[in-house]
Amino acid sequence: MWKRIWNQTKDLIFKGDHSRLYQIVFMLLVVIFVLQALFPIYWLFISSIKPISELYDRDQALIPGSVNFSGYMNIWTFMDFSKNLLNSFIISGFATIIILFIGSLAGYVLGRTKIKGKTAIMVLILALSMFPQVSFLLPLFEAFSRYQLLDTHIAMILPDSAYLLPVGVLALRAFYSQIPQDLERAARVNGCTRLGALWRVIIPLSMPGFVSVGLMMFTLVYNEFFFANLFSMTKASQPAPVAVLRFELGYYQPWDLVTAASIVCMIPILLVMILAHKQVLKGLMMRGAV
């Protein structure tokens, strides 16, 4: 069976070209690359299912001696991790909605209208997103503490959506500009306003792009650490990644819980990836139909 898989892959990748030595070296490099990318995740995973005694042992084994899922139970009971996950979803969800809403309008104006100085506006917006996050820290902290927004979801939703908006606008603009001008004109001579045409024709047709941008933004906000780490203090607003870092029981860090929570953190993103993959395929198929 392995021989058959090897032969099929070989045909697919090399298409009969190259010498046998080249093929072997190539495959070897691929395997090394994949291993070095996946090993940390593997290490995290086995650490999360090791019994405590093995986890803190001086000699670490690549394959755990026995399996213990207590970490996955304890994060919910001891750490109330579901509250952190919920925070993460609230922050990522709202930030994504804000980005898509403003981005869809801004992308339309910058991508499909003839406005003087469009490029200048575009460059300015992009430049804003290139500043390091830390440069916004002091003013934001001041503002949030004055209006008592620190340690609320808003303290992360607002800066995250503002910081990622330019990328969203740029991506949506690119998707919009692929929709033929005549379709928009057709909508307008058929009784739509410009906004109506955007809502009923342009957005439905750029749906694959819209969803991809949405999923990408969701992931970026979900993984955002800098603002979250500084503006959230307690369970009231702490998203999952920050919570994992701050896990503590008494004076020690419970590594069994940290590793288990880290793995749980990955699951939503994995789901997003699977969704995105489907959406990209769907987008390709629609392109063919149009």
Next chain:
Amino acid sequence: MEIKLEGITKKYGKVIAVEDFNLGVEDGELVVFLGPSGCGKSTTLYCIAGLEHPDQGKVSIGKKDVTLLPPKDRNVAMVLQSIALFPHLSIEENISFGLRMRKQCSKDEIFRRVRKVASLLQIESLVLRMPHELSGGQQQRATIARALVQDPAVFLMDEPFANLDARLKLTCQTELRRLNQKLGMTIIHVTHDQGEAMSIADRIVVMNEGRIEQIGTPMEVYFKPKNRLVAGFIGSPPMNIFDDCKFTVKEGRAVVTIGEDLEIPLPLRLTQKIQESGLNSITIAIRPEDVHLVESGRKPSEEYIGSLKMTIEVIEDFGREIEVYFDKNGKKLTGLFPPSEEFQVGNEVCVTFKEKNLYLFDSDTDEILL
């Protein structure tokens, strides 16, 4: 409904797309804007539709000034150059799109009107399909249905047949003419195809570089072109045009010299015109169908003038007619003949022209000499 355009000017940056465009279209008239690509036809149409606002000038539909109204408030329907059916909606949803947007009639009413228009255009069996499942011609008819169903006061068509194959195009042209006569709606049609314009128009507006060159019925622009451009644009195969011809006066008659040794003696009528204009050189133009053959040595009859010895270069048979390309020292001439005549490539023949249909243009201004 009648349309009035007064002094329409539209610029894109420094490029002038349309300049000082004046036109009145009567109720029920089918007007065709004709001109080469990029001459401002579509821009003018967009100004009527409301997709663009003119920089200067006034657009009225009916008695109402609509210059600044958005398209949805103008009671116009438009068929766009690319077919532009909404790919995410079925044909039925496409056709009913405008009615649903305007929210003027009930669901039953919409259903009834969509069926009626679909049967008029013979696509009623296709209404539940998606646009990409239809052939080019069917898609074209669906877009026309989408515009027709709104019962517009004005119907605008921007090169709607450009993507169709030759045969389908002819069918669609006849169909459009029939619709115009049957429903009596005002239609403005844009095309760069002079044959299409000639075949369907009540009046043709010939445009070039954002300006109107001539407005007239198909017969007028064909037989009375105002200038060299219109003469060259209308008719297929195109007119034979010889620029900057010198002429001399012999025995009271002007003799025009084409190239070095091709001489055409003009009749008194035209001689007078030239003398009145006081020009040194003129442009002479002859339609291919006005080129005839004479047996060498024989004098052509009264209504024909000139007798040039030319060599047959290429022959194209079309069945109903034969197109013959003549040559003499690099000067080319095209003639159109009935299929009965026999031609042989390489033969030298004597050609003559019908005097009545000879056109003379001022070489400097390109205007016709009247």
